[in-house]
Every structure is written in C-alpha cells, then in structure tokens.
Amino acid sequence: MPKEPPVVDIHTHIYPPTYLSLLRSRKTVPYLLDLADKTLPPRLIILPSDDDPSLPPESRGRPIDVSYSSIEEKLKFMTNHHITTSVISLANPWLDFLPPEEGPKWATTINNELESLSTCNPGKIYAFATLPLSAPPQAIIQEISRLKTLPHIKGIILGTTGLGSGLDDPALNPIWSSLQSHSLLIFLHPHYGLPSSLYGPRAHEYGHVLPLSLGFPMETTIAFTRMWLSGVFDRYPGLKLLIAHSGGTIPFLAGRIDSCVQHERHFPEDQGTKTRGPIRSLDTVLKDNIYLDAVIYSGTGIRAAIEKVGVEKVLFGTDHPFFPPLEEGEKKWKSVFTNLDAVTEGQDGEGAGAGAGAGKILGGNAIELLGLEVG
Amino acid sequence: MPKEPPVVDIHTHIYPPTYLSLLRSRKTVPYLLDLADKTLPPRLIILPSDDDPSLPPESRGRPIDVSYSSIEEKLKFMTNHHITTSVISLANPWLDFLPPEEGPKWATTINNELESLSTCNPGKIYAFATLPLSAPPQAIIQEISRLKTLPHIKGIILGTTGLGSGLDDPALNPIWSSLQSHSLLIFLHPHYGLPSSLYGPRAHEYGHVLPLSLGFPMETTIAFTRMWLSGVFDRYPGLKLLIAHSGGTIPFLAGRIDSCVQHERHFPEDQGTKTRGPIRSLDTVLKDNIYLDAVIYSGTGIRAAIEKVGVEKVLFGTDHPFFPPLEEGEKKWKSVFTNLDAVTEGQDGEGAGAGAGAGKILGGNAIELLGLEVG
Numbered sequence: 001m002p003k004e005p006p007v008v009d010i011h012t013h014i015y016p017p018t019y020l021s022l023l024r025s026r027k028t029v030p031y032l033l034d035l036a037d038k039t040l041p042p043r044l045i046i047l048p049s050d051d052d053p054s055l056p057p058e059s060r061g062r063p064i065d066v067s068y069s070s071i072e073e074k075l076k077f078m079t080n081h082h083i084t085t086s087v088i089s090l091a092n093p094w095l096d097f098l099p100p101e102e103g104p105k106w107a108t109t110i111n112n113e114l115e116s117l118s119t120c121n122p123g124k125i126y127a128f129a130t131l132p133l134s135a136p137p138q139a140i141i142q143e144i145s146r147l148k149t150l151p152h153i154k155g156i157i158l159g160t161t162g163l164g165s166g167l168d169d170p171a172l173n174p175i176w177s178s179l180q181s182h183s184l185l186i187f188l189h190p191h192y193g194l195p196s197s198l199y200g201p202r203a204h205e206y207g208h209v210l211p212l213s214l215g216f217p218m219e220t221t222i223a224f225t226r227m228w229l230s231g232v233f234d235r236y237p238g239l240k241l242l243i244a245h246s247g248g249t250i251p252f253l254a255g256r257i258d259s260c261v262q263h264e265r266h267f268p269e270d271q272g273t274k275t276r277g278p279i280r281s282l283d284t285v286l287k288d289n290i291y292l293d294a295v296i297y298s299g300t301g302i303r304a305a306i307e308k309v310g311v312e313k314v315l316f317g318t319d320h321p322f323f324p325p326l327e328e329g330e331k332k333w334k335s336v337f338t339n340l341d342a343v344t345e346g347q348d349g350e351g352a353g354a355g356a357g358a359g360k361i362l363g364g365n366a367i368e369l370l371g372l373e374v375g
Numbered sequence: 376m377p378k379e380p381p382v383v384d385i386h387t388h389i390y391p392p393t394y395l396s397l398l399r400s401r402k403t404v405p406y407l408l409d410l411a412d413k414t415l416p417p418r419l420i421i422l423p424s425d426d427d428p429s430l431p432p433e434s435r436g437r438p439i440d441v442s443y444s445s446i447e448e449k450l451k452f453m454t455n456h457h458i459t460t461s462v463i464s465l466a467n468p469w470l471d472f473l474p475p476e477e478g479p480k481w482a483t484t485i486n487n488e489l490e491s492l493s494t495c496n497p498g499k500i501y502a503f504a505t506l507p508l509s510a511p512p513q514a515i516i517q518e519i520s521r522l523k524t525l526p527h528i529k530g531i532i533l534g535t536t537g538l539g540s541g542l543d544d545p546a547l548n549p550i551w552s553s554l555q556s557h558s559l560l561i562f563l564h565p566h567y568g569l570p571s572s573l574y575g576p577r578a579h580e581y582g583h584v585l586p587l588s589l590g591f592p593m594e595t596t597i598a599f600t601r602m603w604l605s606g607v608f609d610r611y612p613g614l615k616l617l618i619a620h621s622g623g624t625i626p627f628l629a630g631r632i633d634s635c636v637q638h639e640r641h642f643p644e645d646q647g648t649k650t651r652g653p654i655r656s657l658d659t660v661l662k663d664n665i666y667l668d669a670v671i672y673s674g675t676g677i678r679a680a681i682e683k684v685g686v687e688k689v690l691f692g693t694d695h696p697f698f699p700p701l702e703e704g705e706k707k708w709k710s711v712f713t714n715l716d717a718v719t720e721g722q723d724g725e726g727a728g729a730g731a732g733a734g735k736i737l738g739g740n741a742i743e744l745l746g747l748e749v750g
Contacts, residue, residue: 166575195570198597200541206604206639213635214600217628218593222573225589229581245631252627253592255673255717256620259710260588263698264581298630300682307675323638335634342630 005359006084006374008366011187011244011293011317013091015069016113022106030093032064033057041065046093049196067321071117075124077320080331081340084363085374088114089128089157092191096133096159103132104139111143111150118152123375128155128187133163137174144178154370155185155242160192160223167223168230176236185291185370189244190219220248225257233289234279240369241289242315246296250286251304258282283308291369293317294361297338299345302352302361311357315366316343380734381459381749383741386562386619386668386692388466390444391488397481405468407439408432416440421468424571442696446492450499452695455706456715459738460749463489464503464532467566471508471534478507479514486518486525493527498750503530503562508538512549519553529745530560530617535567535598542598543605551611560666560745564619565594595623600632608664609654615744616664617690621671625661626679633657658683666744668692669736672713674720677727677736686732690741691718 015023023032023044029051033043035058043061045051050061067073068091078086090110095103107130114127129147131140147153156179162172167188179186193215196203203210224243233239243250250257258281280288292305295317305314316339323335344358345351354361367374390398398407398419404426408418410433418436420426425436442448443466453461465485470478482505489502504522506515522528531554537547542563554561568590571578578585599618608614618625625632633656655663667680670692680689691714698710719733720726729736742749 166577168575168577194573194593198569200543200601202541202543202601202605206601209604209632209635209639210597210600212638213628213632214593214597217624217631218569218589218596221593222585222589225585226575226577226581229584230577246627249592249624249627252621252624252671252676252679253588255671255676255713256592257584257588259672259698259713260584262701263587263710264584296627296630297634300679301627301630303682304627304675304679307678323634326637335638338630338634 004082006363006367007082007316008363008372008374009078009083009086009318009320010242010315010366011295012074012086012088012320013068013322014071014074014088014114014117015064015091016110016117017069018106018109018113019090020064020069030097033060047193067324071121071125074320075121077333078124081318081333081336083318085124085126085366085372087126087128087154087366087370087372088117089187089189090114090130092159092189094130094133094157094159094191096161096191098132098134100135103135104143107132107135107143108146111147111153115150115152123373126152126154126370126372128157128185129153131156131158131175133159133161137163137171140175141178144175144182144184147184148182153184154372155187157187157189160188160190160219167227167232170230172232173235176232176239180236180238183238183240185240185242187242187244188220188224190216190223190248193219217245217248220244221250221253224248224250228278228282228285229261231278233285237280237288239289240291242291242293244293244295246294246301246305246314247290247292247308250290251292251301251308254282254286254308291315291365294343295319295339297335297342299342299351302342302354306352306354306357311354312360312365312368314361315369316340316362379457381738381742382457383691383738383747383749384453384458384461384693384695385617385690385741386670387449387461387463387695388443388697389446389449389463389489389492390439390466391485391492392444393481393484393488394465395439395444405472408435422568442699446496446500449695450496452708453499456693456708456711458693460499460501460741460747462501462503462529462741462745462747463492464562464564465489465505467534467564469505469508469532469534469566471536471566473507473509475510478510479518482507482510482518483521486522486528490525490527498748501527501529501745501747503532503560504528506531506533506550508534508536512538512546515550516553519550519557519559522559523557528559529747530562532562532564535563535565535594542602542607545605547607548610551607551614555611555613558613558615560615560617562617562619563595563599565591565598565623568594592620592623595619596625596628599623599625603653603657603660604636606653608660612655612663614664615666617666617668619668619670621669621676621680621689622665622667622683625665626667626676626683629657629661629683666690666740669718670694670714672710672717674717674726674728677717677729681727681729681732686729687735687740687743689736690744691715691737 041063045061111129118125199210416438420436486504493500574585
C-alpha cells in the first residue's frame with residue numbers, strides 16, 4: 001500500500017501537568033477544583049459564570065479528564081485519526097491572569113515542558129509557546145528571544161486581549177516587532193467571548209451553544225479587525241497570523257468590512273476626528289499575512305477560507321480535546337471527521353472539494369510553513 | 376434590444392415624512408435634530424452614543440438628507456441602477472421605542488403611507504410593513520390582520536429584540552402564529568449592535584466601522600440562532616424569514632453552530648438543566664424557512680449564502696440609502712455595484728458566478744416569492 005500523505009493537526013490543545021498544578025493552587029477564576037470523589041475528574045472553573053457556589057461542585061465549570069493533560073492520550077487520539085503530527089498549544093486562558101512578576105517563570109517552565117514533550121516524540125509533536133503577557137514588555141520579549149533556543153517551538157498562541165486592552169494597543173509594537181524578527185507564527189485564539197447579556201434571559205436553556213458557537217468566532221473577528229484597522233500590518237508587514245476557527249467570521253464578512261471602511265472615509269468629520277483606513281487593504285493582508293485553520297465544520301466554511309487567503313494558507317486542525325464524541329468511549333470523533341470531510345469531500349457532498357489542495361490543507365501547508373519533520 | 380430581466384431590490388429603506396415628523400417631535404433618543412443652518416440636513420440621533428452634547432449639533436448622529444425620505448429620490452436611484460422594483464421598508468429603529476399606547480396608531484399611519492407610495496408607483500414600489508411591537512400582543516395581531524387589506528404590503532420588517540427580550544421569547548408565539556397564517560414574510564434586520572465596550576478604548580479612531588461591519592451581522596446571527604434554538608421553527612414550520620446582510624454570519628457559522636449543539640447534548644447535566652437542540656436541524660430550517668438577501672459585498676459571501684439556503688432563496692438588495700458613494704453627487708453607487716458584481720461576475724472574478732442563478736437572485740426569486748407585478 002502506498003504511504004498515506006501526512007496529516008498535521010495545527011489546532012490541538014493541552015494543559016500540561018505543570019499548568020494544572022498552577023490552576024490547582026488557585027482559589028479564584030481560573031482554577032481547578034478537585035472533587036471529593038476522586039474517581040471523577042477535577043473541574044476547571046474558567047469563566048466567572050462557572051464559579052457558582054449554588055451549584056454542586058461536580059456541576060461547576062467543566063470536567064478536565066486525562067484527554068486534556070496527557071500526551072499519551074494525545075498520541076492515542078492521533079493514531080485513531082491517522083494524524084501524523086500535532087502542533088500542540090496550551091489551552092485558554094494561558095497565562096493572561098497571572099500577576100506580572102509570576103508570568104515569566106511560568107512561561108519558561110511551561111514552554112520548556114512543551115519543548116520536552118516534543119523532543120520525546122520526534123516527528124510527532126511540535127508546539128506553539130505561551131507568552132507571559134501580564135509581565136512588562138521587556139520580559140515578554142526576553143521569552144520570545146529565548147524560544148529560538150527551543151527547536152520544536154514553531155510559534156506562539158495569543159488570546160484576543162493582548163496586554164489587556166486588545167490587539168490594537170500600540171504598547172504591543174515591540175512584541176509584534178520581536179515576533180516578526182524571530183519569524184514566529186502567531187496563533188490567534190479566542191477565550192473571553194461576548195458579554196452574556198447578549199444571549200438574553202433564556203440562554204441557560206441552550207447550554208454552552210451560544211458562547212461557544214457564536215461568542216468565540218465573533219471575539220476573534222473583532223480582535224483581528226481592530227488589529228488590522230490600527231495598522232499593525234502596515235508597521236509589521238512580515239507578521240504571520242494563524243487565526244483559529246477559520247478566522248472566526250472574517251472570510252464571510254471581509255467584503256462588508258472593506259465596504260464599511262470605504263464608506264467611513266466619506267464622512268470622517270462625523271466622528272470629530274480624521275478617520276482613515278489602514279494603508280494595506282484587508283484583501284492584501286488576508287493574502288500576505290493571514291493563515292486560517294480548517295476548524296469550521298462545513299465545506300462552505302472551508303471554501304470561503306480558501307477563497308480569501310488561498311489554498312496554501314488553510315491548515316487542518318481538530319480542536320482536540322474539545323468537542324469529544326457524544327458516546328463515552330467512542331474512538332472516532334465526529335467533530336474531527338466533520339472537519340476532515342469538509343476538506344476532502346467533493347463539490348456534491350458537504351465538503352470543499354479542494355481536490356489537489358486537500359493534501360496541502362491536511363498537512364503539506366503546515367510542513368512547509370513551519371519546517372516540520374514529520375513521521 | 377431585448378428587454379433586460381427585471382431587477383428587484385428587496386433591502387431598501389425609507390423614513391417616510393410621517394416617521395420623520397414623529398422623530399422630530401421627540402427630545403430623547405431616537406430623535407431628529409434640526410440645525411440652525413437650514414441648508415444643512417437634520418441629524419438623526421439614533422444611538423445613545425450619538426446623543427453627545429459635547430459635540431456641535433452638526434456633528435451629532437448622522438445627516439438625514441432627502442435620499443432618506445423622498446420617494447422621488449428612491450425612484451431616481453432605481454433608474455440610475457437599472458432597478459425595476461423596490462420593496463421598501465422603514466429604516467431602524469422602526470417603532471420599537473414608542474410607549475405601548477402610541478404604537479398602533481403610528482403603525483397604521485406609516486403602513487398606510489407605505490401602501491400609498493406603492494399604489495402611486497405601480498410595478499415600481501412594494502413595501503414591508505412595520506409592527507407596533509411595544510403594544511400589547513392583541514394590538515400587534517390586529518395590525519398584522521389589517522395588513523391583508525393593503526395589497527402592496529408583502530411582509531413585515533422586524534428588529535432583533537422582538538417584544539423586548541429577543542426572538543426566543545415565548546410571548547411572541549401568537550405573533551409568529553399570526554404572521555404564519557397570513558403568509559407574511561418576516562424581514563429580520565439588525566439595529567442595536569453589540570456593546571461598545573467590545574470595540575475597545577481606541578474604537579473612536581475607526582469611526583462606525585466596527586459597529587456597522589461587525590456589530591450588525593453579529594447581532595443578527597445571535598437573534599436568529601436564539602430564535603431557532605428556542606424551537607420557533609418547530610412550532611411554526613410555515614414561517615418564512617428573510618435575513619438581512621446575507622444572514623449576518625450564519626452561512627459561515629452554520630457548521631460550527633450545528634457541531635456545538637451536538638456536543639452540548641453530550642453533557643446536559645453540566646448545565647443543571649436538560650438541554651436539547653431544536654427538533655428541526657439548522658440545515659433543514661435554512662433550506663425550508665430561510666431567505667437571505669445578497670447584501671454581503673463579496674462573491675465569497677454570496678456563494679456561501681447560495682450553498683446554505685439554495686440559489687432560489689437569495690435575493691438582491693442595496694441597503695439604499697446607506698453606503699452612499701465617496702464623492703458627492705456621484706450617480707452610480709459603488710456599494711450597489713459591489714453587490715451586483717458579487718452576484719453576476721464569474722468564478723474567476725470576485726463574483727459568485729451564479730450563472731443562470733444570477734437572474735433569479737437579481738429579481739426572479741423576489742417576484743415569485745412575493746407575487747410581484749413588476750415593470
């Protein structure tokens with residue numbers, strides 16, 4: 001049988017043991033809550049709304065079983081889904097919540113741990129590092145520089161708040177500059193969602209559906225659009241940004257965003273300030289600087305992603321260990337196959353029918369972009 | 376020369392004179408502010424953030440020139456863009472803000488005015504009515520019933536808040552029931568956007584770009600998803616909903632929404648309440664109940680819309696008089712041509728390459744759906 005072309009999972013998370021110990025040591029959000037019944041997994045209290053003492057402990061937040069923390073479970077999952085190589089990243093909320101003085105040491109420890117997981121699994125595991133964003137810029141830049149000594153670290157994961165006030169914050173300039181000069185890919189990932197008031201008084205009837213399916217991609221879209229509007233890609237044209245969940249909603253809204261920017265130029269005096277769009281158009285930035293993962297669960301989404309950034313800039317991902325199968329113990333994850341089928345299936349099915357592009361999306365693009373040695 | 380196939384504009388707004396007089400009589404948001412210099416158009420103070428006494432009057436809110444209120448201007452615009460027929464609708468914020476007892480009389484007056492604009496321009500103008508949503512349900516239903524006596528009223532325009540708490544409000548059931556039994560199309564349109572805090576401390580530098588390009592489609596997406604999750608389309612399977620701006624972001628996010636609903640069923644106990652998805656899947660509802668306008672400014676957007684609801688359920692629109700041209704006095708509106716090209720241009724351009732479907736989207740679908748006599 002001919003060897004299958006490699007499959008690279010670019011969007012796959014882990015809470016390594018050190019990170020769980022950090023969360024376990026805390027008593028305020030985010031924190032890990034061990035249950036009295038030790039046969040049950042601990043609960044991660046990640047959002048203020050999870051921290052509800054009126055609920056029994058076993059109903060607060062979400063269960064964090066071994067699939068979240070064990071590299072063996074990750075490798076089993078990869079085998080079951082014919083994934084050759086995973087580029088793992090710390091799951092949210094990363095280190096955003098730490099006091100400034102504690103960020104750097106935790107970042108160093110966790111990034112070293114990610115590097116060591118990679119070294120022990122050659123060709124199977126690479127990683128995106130995490131940055132101590134609550135620390136002073138100089139400490140963040142120091143960690144970015146240090147990452148070049150860790151050969152399996154291929155980029156960094158970044159939430160939407162940056163240093164606290166969004167990715168259009170000019171205080172991020174030295175960070176962008178450092179990431180650009182070290183050619184580190186930035187993996188932009190949501191965490192904070194939208195205010196729960198938007199989901200209305202009956203939101204609890206829909207579980208996590210609204211914040212997870214809408215809040216996450218909308219948060220991502222707003223964060224990226226602010227970043228672009230503020231001229232980050234004018235100042236750092238070499239930045240490479242991989243946007244989670246196929247860009248949130250950017251491929252679909254790009255035309256509308258562009259149209260609004262052009263319209264705004266028509267009456268800047270309305271704002272009492274001179275408004276201008278960024279120098280580099282959204283289309284140019286999408287083509288030059290933006291990569292999108294293929295975690296969008298539909299052929300329609302993948303096609304839109306391909307059209308906006310090009311087939312060589314869309315990269316397969318699973319979002320493991322999130323979206324597990326409906327039935328306990330099921331080895332094949334429906335969420336994974338929905339995304340796989342969306343890339344590989346033909347025009348008549350639900351898939352993107354990417355044809356020759358499918359191999360690139362499933363692995364070739366990641367291998368080339370990050371210089372991976374897979375297998 | 377062969378006669379051009381008809382073009383129908385399904386998304387085109389007006390503030391008829393009576394509505395402007397209503398706004399002019401008010402001193403709180405929303406209201407119309409006449410300027411001392413009568414050569415300048417009055418300003419519409421539509422959002423609380425517009426009502427800023429620190430700005431000079433001529434910089435507050437937005438200018439409302441004759442293109443917003445004059446049917447002659449609408450007809451000129453139609454001629455300039457080869458639009459055969461327009462289905463006009465009141466622009467936001469409709470009548471949502473009225474005290475309960477005042478809603479019905481204003482709705483009756485304005486709907487009669489829309490009917491009369493249509494009667495005076497046969498084959499050129501039809502309309503979507505507005506409902507007195509702040510009034511008691513019985514009064515709303517009475518106005519819905521009365522609309523059947525107005526032959527040019529082909530549906531109703533609806534904001535995202537319904538009776539005040541969203542479109543998943545069970546108190547809307549009699550309204551849905553009445554709209555279904557009278558076969559009135561519901562045109563779902565955004566107004567309230569997202570909280571401005573989401574756009575961060577530098578949002579003023581970007582003018583209206585973030586609320587208009589992102590807030591509007593996100594508001595629409597959330598409103599529809601709540602409506603679907605609450606089972607409205609299970610209870611009223613005959614409802615027909617036309618969603619503005621090609622569904623906000625629904626075509627792109629449909630796969631993710633569906634995936635999240637399936638995932639949620641896996642651990643309903645986490646919410647302390649039994650969570651279930653609606654009986655009719657999102658795909659079924661999109662295919663059976665949902666129409667999308669073609670106001671998305673890109674071929675990528677139109678293609679995604681067509682894929683999700685079918686080529687016979689996407690309908691051309693302009694969003695006139697919003698998004699006027701950059702240069703004063705320009706007769707051809709770029710925003711209109713961007714949307715036209717998105718429908719008609721080939722696969723190699725930016726357009727959807729809808730081929731034979733282009734004629735349907737530009738006019739045929741609206742004529743058939745609403746039973747229009749055009750020309």
